[in-house]
Amino acid sequence: MSKKSPLAKPLILLVATLMLFVAGYYLGQIVTGDNEDNKSVSSDSPQVLSQADPGGVAYVDPPVQVTDFSLMEDTGDPVRLSDMRGKVVILFFGYTNCPDVCPTTLQDLTAVKEALGENSEDVEFVFISVDYERDDPQEVAQFLSYFDDDFIGLVGDQDTLSAIGHEYGLVIERENINVQHEHEEGAEHDLSEEFYFVQHTSPTFLIDRDGYLRQVYFYGTDTDLIAESIQQIVNDSAGAQS
Numbered sequence: 001m002s003k004k005s006p007l008a009k010p011l012i013l014l015v016a017t018l019m020l021f022v023a024g025y026y027l028g029q030i031v032t033g034d035n036e037d038n039k040s041v042s043s044d045s046p047q048v049l050s051q052a053d054p055g056g057v058a059y060v061d062p063p064v065q066v067t068d069f070s071l072m073e074d075t076g077d078p079v080r081l082s083d084m085r086g087k088v089v090i091l092f093f094g095y096t097n098c099p100d101v102c103p104t105t106l107q108d109l110t111a112v113k114e115a116l117g118e119n120s121e122d123v124e125f126v127f128i129s130v131d132y133e134r135d136d137p138q139e140v141a142q143f144l145s146y147f148d149d150d151f152i153g154l155v156g157d158q159d160t161l162s163a164i165g166h167e168y169g170l171v172i173e174r175e176n177i178n179v180q181h182e183h184e185e186g187a188e189h190d191l192s193e194e195f196y197f198v199q200h201t202s203p204t205f206l207i208d209r210d211g212y213l214r215q216v217y218f219y220g221t222d223t224d225l226i227a228e229s230i231q232q233i234v235n236d237s238a239g240a241q242s
Contacts (some may be wrong), residue, residue, distance in 0.1 A: 056221030057229055063212035069164045071128065071154035074141035079154055082211065088123045088233055089207040093170060095131035095198050096143040101219060105204060106147040108223050113148060115227035122234045125151045130172045130200045132158050165201075167213070173199040208233055 068082045081089070090109065094102035106127070113120045127144055129135040132155065140153035156164070161172065175197045206215040206229070214233060217226050 056218040057225060058216045058218070060213050060215065063208070063214045064167070065210070065212050066167050066207060067164075068211075069156075069160070071156040071160065071164075072137050073152060073154055074137040076137070079152065081207075084124045084126075085211060086209050088209060088230060090123060090125045090230065091128065091168075091205040091207060092126070093128050093130050093165075093168070093201055095129050095200070096135050096139050097131065097197075099197070101202055103147075105202070105219065106144070106151070108221075108226070109151070109204070110147045111223040112227045112230065113150075115224060116231060116234075119231060119234055123230060127151055127153045128161075128164070129153070129155045130161060130170070131198050132156065132161060168201065168205060170201045171199070172201075175199055206230065206233060 066081070068080055070078045070080045073079050090112075092102075092105055092109065094105065096102075109125055113123070113125060116123060125148065127140065129140050135155055137153065137155050140155055144151040144153045161170065164170070165172070177195045177197065202219040204217040204221075204226075205213060206217070208214050215229060217229075
């Protein structure tokens with residue numbers, strides 16, 4: 001089964017801000033995929049981002065404290081976002097059957113962790129599956145093991161993901177795949193309920209040690225730039241704690 005790899009296309013909604021504030025990006029309008037007819041929009045995301053710089057980093061201004069959540073990991077135990085308080089959290093949404101964006105992003109995050117060196121001990125890399133029908137905790141853990149065994153993989157049901165996604169502008173849209181079935185009179189194509197892609201929000205999110213959403217890295221951002229910006233947050237928050 002093959003499919004032309006979709007490109008990550010941020011769909012940008014320009015918003016008017018008060019007085020002299022500049023326009024920003026709504027997170028709920030950033031999705032992966034090449035489907036220009038995609039009209040799916042997440043629930044009202046309160047965060048307004050400053051204009052992304054040429055490297056693909058956007059800054060949440062002011063930082064917003066995100067709501068705690070609980071999801072399941074491969075041990076069968078629930079993991080809460082608040083369990084990671086005291087560390088910088090790098091959060092990415094994806095799924096194990098993703099053909100390109102997810103593995104590419106995870107490969108980039110592996111390079112980011114390597115670039116951080118010993119300072120990566122102050123950072124948790126967290127992957128949340130958006131494919132609640134097919135991905136179970138063990139499959140997610142196996143998938144992440146191809147990149148880094150220390151990456152945390154979490155899963156949840158549709159309602160939980162919807163509740164979490166509100167604050168990250170999460171968009172999840174299933175795209176069924178045409179599958180050919182052979183018949184005596186020839187071949188025909190049907191939409192498969194089993195095989196499908198999931199169009200989903202593609203940025204990576206940085207949550208600081210105190211649980212505030214601070215930065216967003218758009219798909220394709222240079223890994224050195226990501227590592228430098230994470231290091232800055234690690235240093236700043238370490239200084240504040242001392």
